[in-house]
Amino acid sequence: MKVVVVxxxxxxxxxQCRFACSVAHSVSESQFTAPYETIVSKPxxxxxxxxxxxxxxxxxxxxxxAPCEMACITRAIFRDEATGIVLINPERCINxxxxxxxxxxxxxxxxxxxDRRTSAHKCDQCFRRQKEGKIPACVEVCKVGALVFEEYxxxxxxxxxxxxxxxxxxxREKEHExxxxxxxxxxxxxxxxxxxx
Amino acid sequence: MNIIIIxxxxxxxxxxxxxxxxxxxxxITIVSEEPYVPYCRCLLTYYLGGTLKEQQMVIRDTTSYPxxxxxxxxxxxxxxxxxxxxxxxxxxxxxxxxxLLIAIGSNPVKPKYYDEKKKTFTLRYMDDAKKxxxxxxxxxxxxxxxxxxxxxxxGLTERNxxxxxxxxxxxxxxxxxxxxxxxxxxxxLKGMGVDIRTGEDIADIKEGNGSLRVSLSSGFELDSxxxxxxxxxxxxxxxxxxxxxxxxxxxxxxxxxxxSAEGVYAAGDCCQTMDIARNTIWVNAIWxxxxxxxxxxxxxxxxxxxxxxxxxxxxxxxxxxxxxxxxGVLKAGEGVSIFEKYMPSTNQFRKLAIxxxxxxxxxxxxxxxxxxxxxxLIKKGTxxxxxxAKIVSNELSMMDILKPL
Numbered sequence: 001m002k003v004v005v006v007x008x009x010x011x012x013x014x015x016q017c018r019f020a021c022s023v024a025h026s027v028s029e030s031q032f033t034a035p036y037e038t039i040v041s042k043p044x045x046x047x048x049x050x051x052x053x054x055x056x057x058x059x060x061x062x063x064x065x066a067p068c069e070m071a072c073i074t075r076a077i078f079r080d081e082a083t084g085i086v087l088i089n090p091e092r093c094i095n096x097x098x099x100x101x102x103x104x105x106x107x108x109x110x111x112x113x114x115d116r117r118t119s120a121h122k123c124d125q126c127f128r129r130q131k132e133g134k135i136p137a138c139v140e141v142c143k144v145g146a147l148v149f150e151e152y153x154x155x156x157x158x159x160x161x162x163x164x165x166x167x168x169x170x171x172r173e174k175e176h177e178x179x180x181x182x183x184x185x186x187x188x189x190x191x192x193x194x195x196x197x
Numbered sequence: 198m199n200i201i202i203i204x205x206x207x208x209x210x211x212x213x214x215x216x217x218x219x220x221x222x223x224x225i226t227i228v229s230e231e232p233y234v235p236y237c238r239c240l241l242t243y244y245l246g247g248t249l250k251e252q253q254m255v256i257r258d259t260t261s262y263p264x265x266x267x268x269x270x271x272x273x274x275x276x277x278x279x280x281x282x283x284x285x286x287x288x289x290x291x292x293x294x295x296x297l298l299i300a301i302g303s304n305p306v307k308p309k310y311y312d313e314k315k316k317t318f319t320l321r322y323m324d325d326a327k328k329x330x331x332x333x334x335x336x337x338x339x340x341x342x343x344x345x346x347x348x349x350x351x352g353l354t355e356r357n358x359x360x361x362x363x364x365x366x367x368x369x370x371x372x373x374x375x376x377x378x379x380x381x382x383x384x385x386l387k388g389m390g391v392d393i394r395t396g397e398d399i400a401d402i403k404e405g406n407g408s409l410r411v412s413l414s415s416g417f418e419l420d421s422x423x424x425x426x427x428x429x430x431x432x433x434x435x436x437x438x439x440x441x442x443x444x445x446x447x448x449x450x451x452x453x454x455x456x457s458a459e460g461v462y463a464a465g466d467c468c469q470t471m472d473i474a475r476n477t478i479w480v481n482a483i484w485x486x487x488x489x490x491x492x493x494x495x496x497x498x499x500x501x502x503x504x505x506x507x508x509x510x511x512x513x514x515x516x517x518x519x520x521x522x523x524x525g526v527l528k529a530g531e532g533v534s535i536f537e538k539y540m541p542s543t544n545q546f547r548k549l550a551i552x553x554x555x556x557x558x559x560x561x562x563x564x565x566x567x568x569x570x571x572x573x574l575i576k577k578g579t580x581x582x583x584x585x586a587k588i589v590s591n592e593l594s595m596m597d598i599l600k601p602l
Contacts, residue, residue: 048595050593058595065492067569070211070485070488070492071484071485071488073237073239073240073256073484074237074240074249074253074254074256075256092253094240094243094248094249095515096239096513096515097513097514097515097520097522097565098484098485098513100513100522100565100566100568100569101485101511101512101513101522101524101565101568101569101572102485102569102572103569104569104570104572104573105569105570106566106567106568106569106570106595108565108566108569109566110520110565
């Protein structure tokens, strides 16, 4: 299974990924007509500037367990078992805002998907394009190698997943002065232990 | 291992899913009082508003579970025997358990004039919504300015029903948000055509020809077809009390969510845990917390010794006019400093409460995108590495907080 890996230190902030993302999620999938569609497709990758004006590409990490998936009250957010991609079914979404509240990375936005109906939007790792054998649009246009499509590497994604699951469970990374709860390390062992069984 | 889960809502179902995932060989029985397929309670107001049909509220497919999972829908657990380790069902059947989860949730608080004959209903279960629905015509009164109340208002306005909200305190959402944030909610609700009466209570309800004549404590009288009560919820403790399990505000649990009886766990609205933002024992009766606790309880049932780190009260309220996300405590107190900023051009408001450089509360009005990042910091107790005044004024993106993580 391949995933999009973000390498923020390489990003120059050209925003080409944003444009390509919008085009890839538009109806016509053409860069010439996409801006003129009735509902203009919005990008699902966000480039923010840090204090030192360094660009930082931010997109859905498809965490496992995914906080948004667990927080979704209508089960509109689900995981595609075969690929592990977290997807949103816009028909079921009621815009309650629970996913935005749960997402520790702040990547969920609310946009129209059909006329006057809003739904949560986030990266679907170009599910549609991948089925056609193409790589995700943002990776295709990235000129500097800040976005790469790589084979899933457990070590690499571990940090994200752990953060997500720990965020989800609310484990504190540093022992709080009076906190009676054990540290992150203890919890990692617990989760591993369960997985091993 | 024989596991019984009492209650098939957020905590119970998450516990079930986690158990099925990590321990497929266990024999699991899940008991629910309600005869319906598991549905989501938070969606009841959308059901009243007509945006969702009953089958759209179903959140689990009971047929997709393995054969050793048994759903007992429409049955009650009458008694738990912690010595014999068994639970007696309403049908008279007795089931032996190794581990048991109490996730029976909470019951709505009923005011003294609560009377279903006078078309006064609470809104907690599917049955309540089904009782309310036939009475909805053109006017309704919602009693209580809490989350259920405001969500019911939002639902009813979708249906073009004129709503009057009767709120006991000075402003709506007084239990979860501060006055300033609530004023924005009040203003925008009024903009939606909702009649808001604060500092009032219902004094008398009279039945007239087809509709109700309701008089408020200030003497004001108005007509309504139905009254929906949203006066908060109370943990259901009867089952635990009768089994000799220790209770306080809710069922008391240790950090592994185990109650005073061995092998009996509690999760969800009925149990009390540490509130991270408040720093005291508290009952956070909300959906995401119930899910966390259900997950954590399942791990502990399997012997993982995973401590539950504590809950944070948080809520998201979205209507046609506004989207509010609140979490933690917002009221200024000892050592808590407040940062806030209102942006009139976009009708956005951000508020952040900080204690010892650690965020403890937030309210983002019409600004949902970055809320999760801050809630993550509240949950983990991570100190801020940036100037909080810049966060509320939206001068810096959340990337500064995210990048070091």
